[in-house]
Amino acid sequence: MSNSKGKVAVITGATGGIGFEVAKRLGKDGYTVVLNGIEDEAGENRVKELTALGITAEYYGFDVTKEEEVTSNINKIGNKYGKIDLLVNNAGGLGGRSRFEEMTTEFYRFVMALNLDSTFFASRAAIPFLKKGTNASIINYTSIAGWNAGGPGAGIYGTSKAGVHALTRALAKDLAEYGIRVNAVSPGTIDTPFHKEIKSTKPEVFASWKNNILLGRLGQPEEVASVISFLASDDAAFLTAETIQIGGGQGLGI
Numbered sequence: 001m002s003n004s005k006g007k008v009a010v011i012t013g014a015t016g017g018i019g020f021e022v023a024k025r026l027g028k029d030g031y032t033v034v035l036n037g038i039e040d041e042a043g044e045n046r047v048k049e050l051t052a053l054g055i056t057a058e059y060y061g062f063d064v065t066k067e068e069e070v071t072s073n074i075n076k077i078g079n080k081y082g083k084i085d086l087l088v089n090n091a092g093g094l095g096g097r098s099r100f101e102e103m104t105t106e107f108y109r110f111v112m113a114l115n116l117d118s119t120f121f122a123s124r125a126a127i128p129f130l131k132k133g134t135n136a137s138i139i140n141y142t143s144i145a146g147w148n149a150g151g152p153g154a155g156i157y158g159t160s161k162a163g164v165h166a167l168t169r170a171l172a173k174d175l176a177e178y179g180i181r182v183n184a185v186s187p188g189t190i191d192t193p194f195h196k197e198i199k200s201t202k203p204e205v206f207a208s209w210k211n212n213i214l215l216g217r218l219g220q221p222e223e224v225a226s227v228i229s230f231l232a233s234d235d236a237a238f239l240t241a242e243t244i245q246i247g248g249g250q251g252l253g254i
């Protein structure tokens with residue numbers, strides 16, 4: 001996509017995993033990329049990596065679960081550039097695993113905050129700046145767990161991602177009158193640090209996951225980034241309120 005010069009993209013949770021690959025891909029597309037994260041040293045190093053590729057990038061450290069931090073930082077970014085063309089609400093995660101009987105309210109609230117509140121906080125703060133953008137859009141992350149309610153102990157993760165699916169459509173309805181598009185990606189199993197615990201504690205389980213995927217392998221972060229690049233582009237100018245599954249045909253009963 002070569003139509004993105006002069007555009008500004010904010011990507012949350014971009015110090016690793018899918019988020020960093022999204023930042024790299026959008027940077028190659030011509031965007032100025034603003035990376036967010038909570039690991040400041042990694043964030044600064046990521047900016048150096050991107051700068052070495054000729055990409056204009058900067059890093060803002062803030063925790064997406066903290067309303068005040070999100071609002072003030074998105075305001076800073078928006079005021080600096082005078083607009084935001086694209087917000088990618090990538091930050092999110094499992095937060096751990098818990099069965100419902102022993103689930104603490106604190107755990108429940110944390111997982112909902114990490115995936116659902118964060119998407120609401122950042123989107124709300126970005127709206128005034130997206131209104132000044134060109135073909136502006138928001139891209140959220142649900143998950144296959146948002147449809148099948150997640151694996152063992154991941155029920156609240158699945159619930160929070162189902163919330164993101166609905167929030168995507170609700171935001172799309174609300175923002176259509178400004179020409180702001182809102183879509184989501186729904187990744188299947190993508191090989192990132194997200195799975196580091198199971199990869200190290202139950203490698204045989206991790207290795208078996210590919211058997212439930214039609215294409216016979218896990219996805220790579222770049223394969224989510226390329227779909228996001230398309231969704232953000234002018235080629236997708238008539239797409240809103242959509243969720244695109246990126247799972248290699250995952251969970252179709254093989």
Ligand SMILES: NC(=O)c1ccc[n+]([C@@H]2O[C@H](COP(=O)([O-])OP(=O)(O)OC[C@H]3O[C@@H](n4cnc5c(N)ncnc54)[C@H](O)[C@@H]3O)[C@@H](O)[C@H]2O)c1
Binds near residue numbers: 189
């Ligand atoms: N990897 C998968 O299989 C998969 C599948 C479906 C959906 N997803 C979703 O994709 C998105 C990216 O996942 P990933 O696989 O790259 O995970 P990851 O754990 O590799 O990366 C998550 C990133 O978010 C950052 N982060 C965590 N908490 C944060 C906070 N409070 N504030 C700001 N940043 C924070 C982390 O530092 C990290 O850079 C998440 O929303 C995840 O739920 C991933």
